[in-house]
Amino acid sequence: MEQPPRSMTGSSEHAWAGAARAQADAQAGTSQAPARMLPVGSAGERSSGWLGCLMLIATEGALFGYLLFTYLYLAVQTTRHWPPEGLPKLPLGAVNTLILLSSSGFVWLCERMVRRARVRAAVVSMTVAVLLGVVFVGIQLHEWHGHPYGPVDNLYGSLYFTITGFHLAHVLIGLIVLVLLGVWTALGYFDAKRYAALKIGGLYWHFVDVVWLFIFTTIYLTPYWIG
Numbered sequence: 001m002e003q004p005p006r007s008m009t010g011s012s013e014h015a016w017a018g019a020a021r022a023q024a025d026a027q028a029g030t031s032q033a034p035a036r037m038l039p040v041g042s043a044g045e046r047s048s049g050w051l052g053c054l055m056l057i058a059t060e061g062a063l064f065g066y067l068l069f070t071y072l073y074l075a076v077q078t079t080r081h082w083p084p085e086g087l088p089k090l091p092l093g094a095v096n097t098l099i100l101l102s103s104s105g106f107v108w109l110c111e112r113m114v115r116r117a118r119v120r121a122a123v124v125s126m127t128v129a130v131l132l133g134v135v136f137v138g139i140q141l142h143e144w145h146g147h148p149y150g151p152v153d154n155l156y157g158s159l160y161f162t163i164t165g166f167h168l169a170h171v172l173i174g175l176i177v178l179v180l181l182g183v184w185t186a187l188g189y190f191d192a193k194r195y196a197a198l199k200i201g202g203l204y205w206h207f208v209d210v211v212w213l214f215i216f217t218t219i220y221l222t223p224y225w226i227g
Contacts, residue, residue: 049200057207060170064211067166068218071159075226082223083156085148093220096139097212100171103132104209107178107202114190114198126182129205133175140168160219167215170208177201 075082106129113122144161151161181201184190190198 049196050203053200053203057204061207061211064163064166064214067159067163068214071163071218072222074155074159075222078155082226083160084154087223088220090220092139092143093216096136096143097216099132099139100136100209100212103129103136104206106132107205110181110185111195111198111202114185114195115192117192119185119188123182123186126178126185130175130178130182133171133178137168137171137175140164140171163215163219167208167211170211174205174208177204 106125110122110125110129113119113125144164147157147160149157151157151165178201181198184197
């Protein structure tokens with residue numbers, strides 16, 4: 001069989017060797033380059049999660065509105081004592097309201113600290129917010145235990161435990177969200193440009209706080225005005 005000329009064979013071998021060396025150099029350069037982390041979360045605050053949270057707030061806000069309207073309507077129509085045990089005790093409810101509002105302030109502060117690259121301060125702020133939320137839940141349960149009626153004993157009890165229980169469920173969900181956000185903040189998932197999850201979670205928590213203001217006004221204050 002006729003063999004190809006040595007000049008062609010040599011040039012082909014040199015070409016293959018050169019390509020192999022170029023590929024090895026490229027791989028070596030890639031391995032020596034600093035590892036770049038993939039982006040975590042979406043940049044900015046106008047993500048799909050932001051819109052979804054707004055829709056959730058609209059629907060849940062409407063449901064709370066229906067419940068509070070029902071409470072006020074029946075409070076005006078009834079001829080019995082409203083509440084059955086007498087006027088609500090304002091000091092404990094007012095303190096609990098201040099606690100919940102303070103937690104909302106610490107959630108806002110956490111976001112501000114993240115945007116300023118102060119991760120430790122952000123984690124501390126979120127931790128304080130979670131602890132205040134837990135204290136709010138404890139005081140609410142203490143108030144439940146102190147009432148001489150339950151959710152099925154009378155009309156007032158049914159409305160009271162439905163409204164406050166529904167809100168307490170939202171608080172517990174919000175606490176889970178805040179704990180996750182605090183952990184992600186400690187792990188460095190957020191920075192000055194990527195903090196959309198903090199913004200969305202904070203929006204939900206602020207909504208829970210605003211709803212409580214309406215509940216506090218309706219349940220704790222209106223009996224003084226109506227009576």
